[in-house]
Amino acid sequence: YMLRGEFRKALEQQQFELHYQPKISLTTGRITGMEALARWRHPEKGNISPAVFIPLAEESGFIQELGNWVIQTACRQVKEWRETEGGEIKVAVNVSVKQFIKQDVAAFVKATLEEMELPPDCLEIEITESVLSSHESVIQQAVNNLQKLGIKVLIDDFGTGYASMTYLKQFRADAIKIDQSFIRHLPNNQDDAAIVSALITLAQALDICIVAEGVETKAQLDFLREKKCCEVQGYYFSKPLPAAQMSKLLNRQF
Numbered sequence: 049y050m051l052r053g054e055f056r057k058a059l060e061q062q063q064f065e066l067h068y069q070p071k072i073s074l075t076t077g078r079i080t081g082m083e084a085l086a087r088w089r090h091p092e093k094g095n096i097s098p099a100v101f102i103p104l105a106e107e108s109g110f111i112q113e114l115g116n117w118v119i120q121t122a123c124r125q126v127k128e129w130r131e132t133e134g135g136e137i138k139v140a141v142n143v144s145v146k147q148f149i150k151q152d153v154a155a156f157v158k159a160t161l162e163e164m165e166l167p168p169d170c171l172e173i174e175i176t177e178s179v180l181s182s183h184e185s186v187i188q189q190a191v192n193n194l195q196k197l198g199i200k201v202l203i204d205d206f207g208t209g210y211a212s213m214t215y216l217k218q219f220r221a222d223a224i225k226i227d228q229s230f231i232r233h234l235p236n237n238q239d240d241a242a243i244v245s246a247l248i249t250l251a252q253a254l255d256i257c258i259v260a261e262g263v264e265t266k267a268q269l270d271f272l273r274e275k276k277c278c279e280v281q282g283y284y285f286s287k288p289l290p291a292a293q294m295s296k297l298l299n300r301q302f
């Protein structure tokens with residue numbers, strides 16, 4: 049539990065920060081939501097990637113405290129955005145499968161929304177799966193509880209997760225996010241083009257939204273638009289930025 053202690057100290061010393069990256073609707077060209085992405089500014093080691101510290105936080109048990117901090121911070125931010133910029137902006141928070149196993153995420157979300165007097169449509173939950181889990185019924189129950197509260201649930205990294213299709217069958221996600229590895233070589237790579245087209249068709253058949261992440265070029269965007277992808281996210285629009293820099297983008301039309 050050494051590591052957990054260190055994590056705790058880092059959180060107290062405000063070394064963690066959230067950056068935000070917009071998701072854009074391809075029907076309206078407007079920003080529908082902001083994905084909150086955790087950042088760790090370590091005083092000696094510099095910036096540590098979440099790809100590194102999230103698995104460590106999961107192993108040490110710190111993921112619960114970090115996850116709660118992420119939910120509270122993102123909710124506080126969306127409250128400020130809704131009050132100052134108006135609109136229906138949402139934030140999307142990443143919650144790992146490990147976190148669902150450790151705690152009642154839905155209960156924490158409910159309490160946070162009530163405390164901050166926020167409506168459920170201001171928050172989305174992206175389920176990320178960094179480890180193979182055999183706790184599908186726990187996830188299913190948590191997702192049901194979140195959806196009953198009126199919160200949208202997305203399956204992240206769709207296509208690379210261990211249980212993408214199983215999750216899709218077990219609960220009705222409100223949206224899926226195509227992993228950026230499938231977007232990177234569009235539109236020229238025939239296999240990726242076929243996979244992405246099929247995933248879009250799958251989402252349409254299920255009547256759910258599909259989000260493409262890692263969109264970096266106009267050619268990728270054109271492909272996704274032609275295939276009638278629902279939403280897009282990526283460096284082509286904006287990289288993840290601190291909230292203050294993102295505020296200026298909120299009402300932009302792409």
Ligand code: G
Nearest residue numbers: 084085086097098099102118142143144176
């Ligand atoms: O932002 P970046 O690409 O460096 O993030 C790397 C990975 O870390 C992503 O797959 C993302 O889902 C994950 N991640 C970022 N922030 C959080 C967080 O707050 N909670 C969880 N569980 N994962 C996160």
Ligand code: G
Nearest residue numbers: 142204205261262263264281282283284288
């Ligand atoms: O949780 P998720 O798998 O959505 O993680 C998104 C990660 O991808 C974040 O670490 C973010 O910084 C990164 N990212 C977001 N947009 C792009 C992009 O256009 N290109 C690349 N290479 N990475 C991106």
Ligand code: NA
Nearest residue numbers: 083142174204
């Ligand atoms: Na995500």
